[in-house]
Amino acid sequence: MLRFGCSQIVIDRIDPLVNPGQLPSPHLHQVVGGNAFNVSMPSQDISQLASCTTCSYSDDLSNYWTANMYFRARNGSYKRVPQIPNRELFQDKFTAQTKGGFVVYYVSPGKGQVTAFKPGFRMLVGDANQRSKKGNGLKSQTCFRCYSGANWKGDDAAPCQDARLDTEAFPTGPCSGIRSNILYPTCWDGKNLDSPDHKSHVAYPTSGPALFTGSSVGSACPSTHPVKIPQIMLEIVWDTTQFNNKADWPADGSQPFVLSTGDNTGYGQHGDYVFGWKGDSLQKLMDDNKNCMGSACGGLKAQDAGKANACRVSGKVREEWEGWLDKLPGMEGMPM
Template sequence: MLLTPIIATALWAKRLDAAAVLRFGCSQIAIERVDPLVNPGVVPSPHVHQIVGGNAFAATIPSTDVSQLANCTSCTFSEDLSNYWTANMYFRARNGSYKRVPQIPNRYLDGAKGGITVYYTSPYDGGKVTAFKPGFRMLAGDAAQRTKGGITKWNAICFRCYNAKNFGGDTGAPCSDSKVDSVELPNKPCPGGIRTTIRFPTCWDGKSLDSPDHQSHVSYPASGTFESSGPCPSTHPVRLPQLMYEVIWDTTAFNDKSLWPADGKQPFVFSQGDDTGYGQHGDYIFGWKGDALQKAMEGSCFGATCNTLKSQSYTEANKCTVKRETDEDVDGWLQKIPGGMSG
């Protein structure tokens, strides 16, 4: 099995022969203030998100089998009609104006239209996982978090400052190297941009497809991590695949420090007004067809290659769109972040 530099680390290289690792790109289908998980039916919702995946995405998504509602997806695997979304990043200039930071495709995923790199991983010890069920949804992180804690204590969120445009410094597993990874936004210019990593809970209560806070029905391991085969707590005994997002923010146009705020403070702000990075978060609504994900987790799937799944080209994936539900500028030089948020 040939490992790419992105996931070839000592730990992964030793154990991946026992694991299934899906890694694929999903292009953007929308950038707007809509959030069917936390603010269902609210248009516009409080802050801007970038959304990828199936075209059933809307301000309200019924709690049902999403794969029966969508008829296309912006992801590599055509059987994945799930939706994945995160807050957007903005650059705050010295004059107080804001500009959305664009996303670029991750390494080996050229052709994707920005968006998100999605991972699904089975345990490295060869243990079994139970794929998510139709109607399942969850949230990782807390948009209001502004201090260390929250999911940072599970090493579930981090940022990597690339030292070159060719993903320089991209070695080792995500959130594994304190020399290149941080749980707060980098406070220096990053020549190759900034990568966000968000890892979701991997233990489930086995009953609830959702919960009022979209988190209580799932849990991180009772000790250790998913990667170290940490056990699930007794309250959440069902082991789920490790779902992980990566977003590559192209900050290179904003690396001139003469454009940064005069106080020297790092200039990037997430769309919910977070300039620390602690509030970065991810939303998920499951929408795989049938038992496709379960078969992939039990097979020898690796990267964007999986014999049990149907793939599509990025040319085809990029045709998948949704009707825009808001009418506001999210891309120009703005006097404030949409929704009035500020860092």
């Protein structure tokens, strides 16, 4: 397992995967990774276009992005919910100063058992337009966990597998923090680096979404997607503590959080990915068969957090997305 922090490189209303060339795109995203991120991104080796990254490992010039989370107050105004680094995972000099952003996991069942992504590879998990439960629910590709006490109790349990801890929809009560997890597919058709929906070229194992742990290590890929690829998981911890006063919540007592897509259910949580690791560095990491966190791994070294945080992309859309807002960016027609 490889896990590392990535600071935000930009918060902006652009989406080079789903809405390439569209400025602005329909909703706001938080973005981490390399500085090649732009309104459109060519389907070539992104690592050759970026000169820096906000991620702990300087060889990872990929981009990862998700919707932002907002709090909607009883008076109808919105405020962005900040992110915080994930507990004790990042307490060394490389990662303790991660600014916003989230944690990225790459998981492999062992040496020689996965094929690293190729230059030009990209994919999407989740559906920004989903607003209701599909199928039987957990095991799920995305989930939320409500921390109910100090020290984020229950943080170590596997995500999106336990209905006692995780929900596909937003938690309904106050939390000491809300954790989002997004689990990407682990099977590839072996041919296409992308597909029109950015999903069809990849698939989950026949057993469904799960981390490569325990029995899932041997999970078979469907015959249509026979090639095992590294499992990517995004983990975002939202600091909701400043929004726990229920007097500020909707008058009917319903949960007050909303994604920047306008989704107040949470079912529309999604994540985008454009591969950008240098050379064969990711393949070496997956074959290294070690747990790596903010230190040398597979021949790589973590970069100092100050250098990572200095990497930036200029925002393309000039609009307010911070502080108290009358409406979400791009959601002019959304009712107050």
